[in-house]
């Protein structure tokens with residue numbers, strides 16, 4: 001017995017088109033699209049009809065950068081795969097790509113299997129994995145080939161965090177060369193961690209221990225320098241490059257210059273860099289710890305360059321880098337020493353709304369909203385057109401979005417497992433109303449109707465921008 005749902009009367013938005021069309025969903029997939037009032041749409045019968053009149057009908061969000069349960073700084077990111085993917089669903093995100101971690105001295109296989117086990121049976125929405133390479137050697141390079149075949153087609157390397165995730169230039173070059181051969185996309189955390197550690201030590205010696213000093217030592221120039229170096233290493237290797245969590249105007253300029261030369265270089269930014277700034281890091285007392293992440297928040301002036309990069313396509317993707325730590329008991333670990341504050345911000349639930357607010361504010365178009373939040377991350381990470389659009393044959397991951405509803409972001413009302421909101425009190429025009437994941441309604445006008453275990457592991461093909 002097939003199961004059919006009809007979404008009727010909405011404005012269908014994809015990265016390519018805006019059409020007044022009804023959507024027929026059958027057995028978890030998009031079966032057909034037809035203009036409102038057309039003979040085709042009139043002939044459809046369904047088990048369930050969702051009235052989307054006055055609403056947008058958009059693809060479920062694809063958040064390509066999350067860290068559920070990430071071990072960091074002596075603690076763990078506070079969202080589990082269960083709580084974090086439920087919050088994602090509430091916020092209109094129906095796919096996440098999280099980061100499995102290779103332990104130092106461990107294999108990629110062990111790291112990936114540990115992350116499969118953490119997520120298995122827990123997720124409310126579909127999920128895939130990137131792999132963090134912390135130990136590039138002959139055997140992990142060989143394992144990269146196997147992971148690409150298995151559907152883990154992207155690898156994050158760190159120029160930051162010496163002694164933890166850091167790789168030197170030789171290791172980075174080797175990983176890029178391997179990626180050039182096997183199709184794996186290298187994702188780079190581009191900050192000069194060796195130089196930053198010197199500045200951290202010097203700041204602490206001067207007694208500069210408050211959260212705002214986190215932003216001061218992680219200098220714009222050290223993000224720009226690392227971005228430049230990563231691009232040159234990728235050129236030498238003949239590999240494409242995706243730079244994660246770009247925060248500084250000068251780093252955007254490096255990406256733009258590379259793209260102007262026709263190089264396959266891509267960039268991601270995150271809502272925190274678009275909406276927050278060093279003003280937040282400088283909030284009184286220890287409040288600034290809520291905003292400690294790396295790359296760090298920048299002075300407000302950098303935001304214009306990030307928005308411009310999103311408009312000019314020098315930046316392609318907005319992901320959250322969702323990595324929440326509670327203010328009480330976790331961010332606290334860095335009282336008296338900013339370098340011990342666990343790095344990361346919550347946001348998986350807020351991304352679609354914050355980017356819609358940018359549409360309302362006239363910063364980006366409606367189609368660009370869908371592109372940077374759904375289609376481009378799906379293409380970048382080999383999920384398109386199964387994910388990231390609404391097209392016959394694709395997964396019926398669909399959000400009915402009310403563009404006029406108003407609400408206020410707050411820890412009182414959010415669903416992420418964290419005791420503060422980075423956007424506390426921010427007014428948003430636009431709200432998720434109904435969410436379907438592979439045809440199942442998982443959020444129904446203010447009620448969560450999904451379940452842990454509905455979300456399926458989704459293997460990925462290689463980057464669709466370069467292959």
Ligand SMILES: NC(=O)NCCC(=O)O
Nearest residue numbers: 293294295321323343344
């Ligand atoms: N971004 C951050 O501060 N924490 C998560 C780890 C990373 O992405 O570097």
Ligand SMILES: [Zn+2]
Nearest residue numbers: 189244294295
């Ligand atoms: Zn990073």
Ligand SMILES: [Zn+2]
Nearest residue numbers: 065067321323
């Ligand atoms: Zn991250």
